[in-house]
Amino acid sequence: MTETTLPSILELVPHSGAMSLLDRVIAVEGERLSAEVVVPADGLFSHDGGVGAWVGIEYMAQAVAAWAGWQSRQLGEAPRIGLLLGTRRYRCSLPRFAAGQTLQVDIERGYQADNGLGQFECRIHADGTELASATLTVFGPKDPSAFLNGETV
Template identity: 55%
Template sequence: METLYDIERVVPHRGTMRLIDRLLAWGEDTVAVELRVPQEGPFSHDDGVPAWVGVEYMAQAIAAWAGCHARRAGREPSVGFLLGTRRYACSTPYFRAGALLRVEATCELLGENGLGMFSCRILWDGEELATANVSVFEPPDAMAYLENVQ
């Protein structure tokens, strides 16, 4: 069984921008995290959190997966980039405040250049609420990459 790191040790997101609460499991190609949909926060509305935020929930699950792999290799987690999503489907317009969500991601493809594709889903009480294919990019040196882009 892989080490279940504290979420703060495997994702770079801090404060109100860290949307996931806990690492549940991870392996060579998979990760599962959970979060409690907040009553108040940067994306909260009277009806809950809009369904489109689910893409970021998925991206942060992927960040946790990458961070776990970095920690296992003795490295610090690095910054990655959400490139986009394909076929995001969600059965609800909002995630209800207080709901405990499980977010799962499976690595479908990971290139040596840092480009990756993950199959993701969000579950509530065992029911699948959302699915998507999420594309990400983790450059070898994110800060150098950002400086070169500017």
Template identity: 50%
Template sequence: MTTSFRPVEAYVPHRGAMLLIDRLLDAGPTHAVAEVTVPADGLFVQDGRMPGWVGLEYMAQAISAWSGVRHTEAGGTPRLGMLLGTRRYQAQVPDFAAGSVLRIEVQQEFVGDNGLGMFACRILQQGDEVASARLSIYEPEDGASILKGQTS
């Protein structure tokens, strides 16, 4: 997989205020690592703090970036996907302070032929896990073979 990444906008369909992650640090066949510096203002920020539940969207966008890398390396473009649900979202903090640097790690557990997938995700701050969850995603079938590593 790629070791040098373009701006994250090249891999995710989110734009403007809806693009919440800042950088893609790593992406492999079954994992990705993204990073965000929590902004002092903007969408969802309240009194200089990002609510902890936004961690779900950070995780979803890291999965989207992983998928986008897979599609762009196969000669395509990033595709729209859907977050279907989550299991056991646990946040050890109620919110994330402005200026905090968060590392979002996602690990594919499976992606089916029908485009349904499950990812184990976690958010780290200064090396400590501050949130974790398993996310269920769906990407339309025309992209599922690329996500499974089948490029023919």
């Protein structure tokens, strides 16, 4: 799907304000999504001319949330809250992402159980070079409010 027909990131990811880290979705097809972020000089996690490499995990998680939001949108539903359960093998080739640097965050769903547990392979690129990679495990309950209130779902 071309970027001109894609909704705003704010329509797909249930984050707002300073916690909305991605700038836009640039492609989505099947089990994959690509998003873009220009590393801010004065964002929530900005420090010493960039953001620490650990923020890449949140960029990846929000790209997964955008993919899930896209899937919900295709069903006529609103985006739901999801939870990042864990990260395996996060590797990053640099200690920080530089302010002003344009990053492409690519995610692909590898597994999804009926109970909402899923696993995604994620990568961050800049100028065609892979900078970071990880496997994220996420959980998207059918009824997030009930789950967060401790109710059986």
